[in-house]
Amino acid sequence: MFLEKFKLDGKVALITGGTRGLGLSIAHALGECGAKLVLASRTDPVGGVQELKDSGYQVSFFEGDLLDPSVPQQIIDSTLEEHGRLDILVNNAGVAQHGDTLTFNDDLLDKIMDTNVDAVFRMCRSALPTMIKQKEGAILNIGSISGLVSNIPQPQTAYNASKAAVHMMTKSLASDYAEHNIRVNAIAPGYIRTEMTNLPKENEHWYQTWNELTPMNRMAEPHEIASAALFLCSPASSYVTGEVLVVDGGYTTR
Numbered sequence: 001m002f003l004e005k006f007k008l009d010g011k012v013a014l015i016t017g018g019t020r021g022l023g024l025s026i027a028h029a030l031g032e033c034g035a036k037l038v039l040a041s042r043t044d045p046v047g048g049v050q051e052l053k054d055s056g057y058q059v060s061f062f063e064g065d066l067l068d069p070s071v072p073q074q075i076i077d078s079t080l081e082e083h084g085r086l087d088i089l090v091n092n093a094g095v096a097q098h099g100d101t102l103t104f105n106d107d108l109l110d111k112i113m114d115t116n117v118d119a120v121f122r123m124c125r126s127a128l129p130t131m132i133k134q135k136e137g138a139i140l141n142i143g144s145i146s147g148l149v150s151n152i153p154q155p156q157t158a159y160n161a162s163k164a165a166v167h168m169m170t171k172s173l174a175s176d177y178a179e180h181n182i183r184v185n186a187i188a189p190g191y192i193r194t195e196m197t198n199l200p201k202e203n204e205h206w207y208q209t210w211n212e213l214t215p216m217n218r219m220a221e222p223h224e225i226a227s228a229a230l231f232l233c234s235p236a237s238s239y240v241t242g243e244v245l246v247v248d249g250g251y252t253t254r
Helices: 021-032 048-054 071-083 106-134 157-180 206-212 222-233
Strands: 012-016 036-041 059-063 088-091 137-142 182-189 244-247
Touching: 012 021, 012 071, 012 106, 021 036, 021 048, 021 088, 021 222, 036 048, 036 071, 048 059, 059 071, 071 106, 088 106, 088 222, 106 137, 106 157, 106 182, 137 157, 137 222, 157 182, 157 244, 182 222, 222 244
Parallel strands: 012 036, 012 088, 036 059, 088 137, 137 182, 182 244
Antiparallel strands: none
């Protein structure tokens, strides 16, 4: 009975930023459980699409830049044209940028907010009509512990603010669309071992601080976050909506 609740046979899952890192790991998790995958990204730098195909999953790829306000609707339209439905949306695409507030210029601020907040809003807005019509759907937004605490030692006010916005967007959408059997949740990961946390040599000392502040004393592997994503995207979490699931090795307990 319980294993059946994690099966996604016949479901169509769209994952932004799905060609590498955490997004690719989430794609593997959903694909392994039977979902048809649509990956959206500006590029496929590590051959993620082919990797998924080699694993035996049904995969299609939409190349587009979410900073273009027209692209979210294009991605949804392309998905519906190919599959006729959309069951799962994972808003994983995002950018991180450190920097002192006093010297943080508007171009960087706009890039963070446009990618981490505006594009997520547009993707949800474009996906909701078909989910309402289907009378079901699951949306998963990737937030961060940085939307809950001011983590150190890196200065990142703009990034923290963007992820806090994602968390509140998640809760608001969940409240607004629960009557249509649409669930909206978020994951707030701690530090993950991906390309985004490959630090330049001058900042490598941050790793020690991150680990010391994490009770499990290590960074997460992408598959450890992907397992939580699978739960929130599957029928196993059928009574869960509006939640921000923290997966951080205990970081926010301190």
